[in-house]
Amino acid sequence: MSQPLNRGEWMNDDELIQALINGDEAAGVFLVSRFAPRALGYCRLIAPDVSETDRELLCEKAVETAVDKIDHFDSTRGSFPAWLRGILRNELRAWRRKSIPVTDIPEGGISVPTNERASDQEDLRAEEVVSELLGQLAVSDQLIIRLRDLEGLSYGSIADALGVNEAACRQRHKRAVERLKDLADSRQTPRPKGGSQ
Amino acid sequence: MTSHDSEGAPKTKAERLADLLRAEIQNEHLGDGEPVSGERATNRELDDAIDALLRSIEVPVRRDFQVQLTQRVRSLMEVRRWTLPQLLEIRRAVSSVSRAQLAEQLKISESEVGALETGAIPLWKAPLDPVGLAVRWIKSLGVDAAQAKRATLRLLPRAPAPAFSSTASTRDYEEAANFVRLLTESLDQIMNVEGS
Numbered sequence: 001m002s003q004p005l006n007r008g009e010w011m012n013d014d015e016l017i018q019a020l021i022n023g024d025e026a027a028g029v030f031l032v033s034r035f036a037p038r039a040l041g042y043c044r045l046i047a048p049d050v051s052e053t054d055r056e057l058l059c060e061k062a063v064e065t066a067v068d069k070i071d072h073f074d075s076t077r078g079s080f081p082a083w084l085r086g087i088l089r090n091e092l093r094a095w096r097r098k099s100i101p102v103t104d105i106p107e108g109g110i111s112v113p114t115n116e117r118a119s120d121q122e123d124l125r126a127e128e129v130v131s132e133l134l135g136q137l138a139v140s141d142q143l144i145i146r147l148r149d150l151e152g153l154s155y156g157s158i159a160d161a162l163g164v165n166e167a168a169c170r171q172r173h174k175r176a177v178e179r180l181k182d183l184a185d186s187r188q189t190p191r192p193k194g195g196s197q
Numbered sequence: 198m199t200s201h202d203s204e205g206a207p208k209t210k211a212e213r214l215a216d217l218l219r220a221e222i223q224n225e226h227l228g229d230g231e232p233v234s235g236e237r238a239t240n241r242e243l244d245d246a247i248d249a250l251l252r253s254i255e256v257p258v259r260r261d262f263q264v265q266l267t268q269r270v271r272s273l274m275e276v277r278r279w280t281l282p283q284l285l286e287i288r289r290a291v292s293s294v295s296r297a298q299l300a301e302q303l304k305i306s307e308s309e310v311g312a313l314e315t316g317a318i319p320l321w322k323a324p325l326d327p328v329g330l331a332v333r334w335i336k337s338l339g340v341d342a343a344q345a346k347r348a349t350l351r352l353l354p355r356a357p358a359p360a361f362s363s364t365a366s367t368r369d370y371e372e373a374a375n376f377v378r379l380l381t382e383s384l385d386q387i388m389n390v391e392g393s
Contacts, residue, residue: 020274028270036266041254056262063266067273079244081251139238140218143246151247161250162215164222172222 013080020070028067035084036063042085046152047092058095062088089152133183141176148173211245214238218246 016034019027039062043055050058065087066073066080073083134142147158155173159166208216217236238246297307 023274025271025274028274029267032263032267032270036258036263037255038251040258041256042251044256045254056259060262060266060269064269064273067270076241078240079248081248082244139214139236139243140221142238142243143214143218144222146243146247147250151251157254161253162219162222164219168222 014075017070017073017075017080020067031067032063035081038081039063039084039088042151043088043092045154045157046089050092050095054095058088058091061091065091085151129184129187130180133180133187136183137176137179140172141179144169144173144176145180209245209249210238210242211249214242214246215250 013034016027016030020031036059039059040055043050043059047055047058062084066084073080134145137145144158147153147161148155153161155166155170158173159169162169214236
């Protein structure tokens with residue numbers, strides 16, 4: 001007689017998320033056991049300066065937020081672990097903003113921006129452009145840029161994950177970013193003749 | 198580059214993409230760093246490749262941490278089970294009761310009601326039994342007392358009864374506060390949906 005399958009073994013991420021949306025209590029338990037170790041490991045990489053207690057708190061908040069907003073998760077746009085890491089990065093940013101010790105800011109240490117801040121709409125447009133340009137790069141370029149600039153990993157962590165040399169990672173990332181810049185430059189519309197500099 | 202893993206199973210696209218990046222980095226010093234593959238991938242496939250790469254970063258978690266997180270997720274899922282009509286009914290009841298009336302019903306101060314409403318409840322500062330307070334709070338919102346008690350007991354951790362006596366620990370109060378916060382957030386979300 002065949003052994004009954006353990007739900008935790010057969011359930012892939014997409015099935016687990018659907019079960020969670022359907023209110024299956026077991027899915028909540030599996031969610032924690034499957035993703036908490038990854039979230040905590042990721043948090044150690046992106047926040048090595050934060051205490052383990054605070055990292056646990058951040059992971060706790062991220063998992064809670066993910067469960068709370070699970071109806072907004074769209075698997076066609078990305079994976080659940082990537083979504084959870086994004087939530088964790090937001091929690092970390094919010095935590096850092098709250099944790100800045102005011103007394104450490106030296107007098108006159110805050111520079112007043114001279115240019116007007118870009119509007120949210122302009123930010124959104126810039127994001128779209130970068131995202132579109134990224135999509136034109138080779139897959140390996142996209143991966144190294146995502147690992148470094150989106151996931152926020154150090155070159156050392158990327159090298160460890162890939163099992164390669166750290167210096168080579170740094171060089172590979174530098175070249176990928178150069179190619180992205182080249183794409184951005186070639187995309188810029190030429191200035192009209194006689195226009196102001 | 199092999200197209201099968203060490204056990205002979207075909208590699209997934211995520212694994213192949215990770216291999217591709219690894220190989221290109223290892224060969225970085227040989228050429229000018231130009232990518233050699235013309236492979237394309239969707240955002241989801243790139244995510245999956247990164248997930249595969251980051252799987253090695255898993256770390257063991259403390260038992261206490263895992264238990265506490267599981268309890269919180271269970272509570273959240275419990276709140277999600279409240280039906281839309283139930284939540285709307287509760288929210289309407291909240292709207293028709295003033296803070297002063299609620300304070301009188303709950304036998305607590307108005308400022309404590311305010312804290313209840315925002316979820317920032319300093320329960321450990323109040324000489325109140327967490328279950329009793331949660332039941333009274335839900336009951337005051339117009340929900341049947343028996344239903345309120347069932348809901349509260351479901352939402353609160355399944356701890357032995359003595360934990361909810363007068364000797365309840367700070368943790369018990371925190372759990373009760375967490376329950377009310379989750380419920381309050383759900384109500385707020387419903388109101389946002391309703392108002393949009």
